[in-house]
Amino acid sequence: DDWLEVLGYAPTGTLRVLNPSAPTRGQLRNTLVPNLLAAAHQNRNAAERFRLYELGRTFWLDAAGEKCESNELVGVIVDQASATAEEALRAARSAIEDVAQAAGLAGLHFTPELSRAEAPWFEPGRTLAVSLAGAPVGHLGVLPDSLAARCVNAGQVAWFCLSPAAWEGEAFPAPRYVAPPTFPGSWQDFTFTHP
Numbered sequence: 001d002d003w004l005e006v007l008g009y010a011p012t013g014t015l016r017v018l019n020p021s022a023p024t025r026g027q028l029r030n031t032l033v034p035n036l037l038a039a040a041h042q043n044r045n046a047a048e049r050f051r052l053y054e055l056g057r058t059f060w061l062d063a064a065g066e067k068c069e070s071n072e073l074v075g076v077i078v079d080q081a082s083a084t085a086e087e088a089l090r091a092a093r094s095a096i097e098d099v100a101q102a103a104g105l106a107g108l109h110f111t112p113e114l115s116r117a118e119a120p121w122f123e124p125g126r127t128l129a130v131s132l133a134g135a136p137v138g139h140l141g142v143l144p145d146s147l148a149a150r151c152v153n154a155g156q157v158a159w160f161c162l163s164p165a166a167w168e169g170e171a172f173p174a175p176r177y178v179a180p181p182t183f184p185g186s187w188q189d190f191t192f193t194h195p
Contacts, residue, residue, distance in 0.1 A: 001026065003038050006150055008120045013061040028059040032074040033121055033161055037143075037151050040078050044152045048081045051095075055164065073099075073138075073162045080155035085126060085142045092140045092158035096130060103167055107133040113141070120147050121159055130162065138162035 001024040004011070011030050020026040029035065032054050039052050053075035062068050077091045093110060100108045113127040127141035140160035142148075148157045 004034055007034055007037065007147065009034060015059045015061060015067060030058050030060040031119070031161065032056055032058065032072050033119070033159060036074050036076045036159070037121075037157070040076050040157060041151045044078070044080065048155075049079050051075065051077050071164045073160075073164050075160050077158040078152055078155070079157075080152055083156045085156055088142045088156035088158035089126070089128070089140070092142075092160050093128070096138075096140060096160055096162065099162075100132070100167075105132060105167060110140075113139060120144070130160075132166060135166055137166040 011027070014027040014030050017026050017028065035056075036052050036054055040050075043050060043052075053073065055071060055073045057069055058072045059067065059069045075092070075095060077088060077095065079088055079091075083091070097108060100106075109131045110128040111131070112125070113122065113129045114124050121143055122139070122141060123144045126144065127139060129136060130138045130140060138161050140158070143151065143157040143159065148155070151157055
């Protein structure tokens, strides 16, 4: 709860623990993003550039008051040296594309997220929605400068949050063989005329 207050995040629909181990640990996480931002904060003096990720369970109450849980894949990319917001966002996007390629998934699309403001790490102009074959699978973005200043010493922090359930497929997809062309193309073509 203390760290959520530092971030300025007041989650809604969280599950409460009846007998918490500490007074400030009375709710279950509904997203892993605050956990990774806390880890980035704890490691900010260890290196100027580093990346962290976590795959874990999240818990929440739906609109009907029913308990729900699912896996979430979250990562943060910290660059306290020289990265611009655009470079940090490109690094996060590249990481997601690498995961999709390793999983054999195609059709990943990124669109600007302009209206979502349920958490302080979402900022219009710095957040993208991620979809796979038309279905939403997550978000990525760069922390607003004021929030980044609370998490790291300087620079930019990019983040991504994905729902692995939407990425389900073969664990080891069969490789696809494409035969080389019968008449391979060339980059240069010369014609000589000789008497």
